[in-house]
Every structure is written in structure tokens, then in C-alpha cells.
Amino acid sequence: GQNIDQPTEMTATEGAIVQINCTYQTSGFNGLFWYQQHAGEAPTFLSYNVLDGLEEKGRFSSFLSRSKGYSYLLLKELQMKDSASYLCAVMDSNYQLIWGAGTKLIIKP
Amino acid sequence: TAGITQAPTSQILAAGRSMTLRCTQDMRHNAMYWYRQDLGLGLRLIHYSNTAGTTGKGEVPDGYSVSRANTDDFPLTLASAVPSQTSVYFCASSPVRGGTDTQYFGPGTRLTVL
Numbered sequence: 001g002q003n004i005d006q007p008t009e010m011t012a013t014e015g016a017i018v019q020i021n022c023t024y025q026t027s028g029f030n031g032l033f034w035y036q037q038h039a040g041e042a043p044t045f046l047s048y049n050v051l052d053g054l055e056e057k058g059r060f061s062s063f064l065s066r067s068k069g070y071s072y073l074l075l076k077e078l079q080m081k082d083s084a085s086y087l088c089a090v091m092d093s094n095y096q097l098i099w100g101a102g103t104k105l106i107i108k109p
Numbered sequence: 110t111a112g113i114t115q116a117p118t119s120q121i122l123a124a125g126r127s128m129t130l131r132c133t134q135d136m137r138h139n140a141m142y143w144y145r146q147d148l149g150l151g152l153r154l155i156h157y158s159n160t161a162g163t164t165g166k167g168e169v170p171d172g173y174s175v176s177r178a179n180t181d182d183f184p185l186t187l188a189s190a191v192p193s194q195t196s197v198y199f200c201a202s203s204p205v206r207g208g209t210d211t212q213y214f215g216p217g218t219r220l221t222v223l
Binding site for chain 2: 004030031033041042043044045048050087089091094095096097098099100101102
């Protein structure tokens with residue numbers, strides 16, 4: 001079966017750095033997405049990786065290793081507004097997105 | 110632009126009743142999707158549409174039906190609701206299905222079936 005694993009919950013301090021990991025086993029691979037979802041709201045797009053390596057976008061970076069079936073989202077200079085769930089999703093060989101359950105990130109002052 | 114709108118925002122429904130969740134997008138996207146989101150689970154695809162006039166089944170289609178009469182609208186119908194259909198339902202769209210383009214999500218409909 002297809003599977004996306006990410007930690008259920010993480011806690012970090014305002015101003016610090018946090019890394020959210022995602023491992024996947026899917027039928028084929030056509031890219032990996034990270035989305036942010038604030039409580040009670042819709043998911044919003046953060047990043048897309050299809051090739052190995054690091055993609056940097058402001059305070060957020062995303063890394064992919066296809067051989068290891070592994071990605072991480074790195075958030076720097078954490079702000080209180082970063083408190084949200086972070087969803088990892090992989091596009092499989094049928095071009096369907098397979099979603100992880102999400103990581104709830106709690107930011108403490 | 111409004112992006113994607115969904116109605117209603119929330120609904121309590123008696124088991125056995127039917128209901129249609131509405132979804133409208135103004136981005137002229139070809140592909141549209143319906144997901145359900147349940148606590149502790151990832152988003153699960155119910156149905157999708159590659160373009161107006163076509164629909165397809167996702168991971169959890171049983172108990173749901175969709176239609177795509179035009180580009181903008183993609184309603185989801187529950188013919189006879191059951192308590193296991195209690196969930197948050199998200200409609201999404203993308204320029205094409207399967208491309209590298211992100212999916213854009215509506216605000217969701219919170220449905221409770223009693």
C-alpha cells in the first residue's frame with residue numbers, strides 16, 4: 001500500500017528552527033508537496049520538490065531524497081503565526097496526491 | 110478574485126437524508142477535486158474531474174456522487190447520509206490534473222451526520 005509518515009505533533013520556541021520530516025512509500029513518484037493548514041482553515045501551498053536537493057523560499061526550505069523516500073520542511077526564525085499543521089503529500093504514478101496525516105506544530109513564546 | 114467557494118460552511122444532517130455540497134471556482138481551472146479530512150488521517154480523495162463533462166473515482170467514492178456540467182461548478186452529493194460521512198469536506202482545483210501546479214482549496218464544509 002501507499003504510505004506517508006510524519007510526526008503527529010512537534011513543539012518549538014519562537015525564533016528557533018524546526019525540521020519536520022516526511023517519509024513515503026508510494027506507487028511511483030511525480031513530486032512531493034508541502035502545505036500549511038491553520039486550524040479550521042483550508043490547506044495552502046508551501047513548496048514542491050521533484051528533484052533531489054534543497055529548495056529555499058524565504059524562511060521555509062524543503063529537502064528531498066528520492067532514493068531514501070524522505071523529505072523535510074525546515075522553518076527558520078519561527079513566528080507565532082507559524083503555529084499550524086504541515087501536510088506532506090506525494091503525487092503517485094497515477095498523478096493522484098497521497099497525503100500524510102499532518103504534523104501539528106506548536107510554537108511557544 | 111474569490112478563488113474557490115464552498116457552501117454551506119457547516120451542516121447537521123439526519124442519517125438517511127440527502128445533501129449536496131456546492132463548490133464553485135473562478136480561476137478557469139480544468140481539474141477539480143473533492144476531499145474529506147478526518148482527525149488523524151490524511152486528506153482522502155473522494156472524486157475528481159479532469160475537465161468539464163468528465164469525472165473519476167478517488168480513494169473513497171462509495172456513498173458519494175459528483176457531476177461537472179461546466180468548468181466552474183463541481184457539486185458533491187450524498188444520496189443517503191450515514192454517520193461515517195461526518196467529516197470536513199474540501200473542494201480543490203488546479204489548472205490541470207497531475208501537473209506540477211499546486212491545488213487550491215476552498216474553505217471547507219463541516220458536515221455532521223446524526
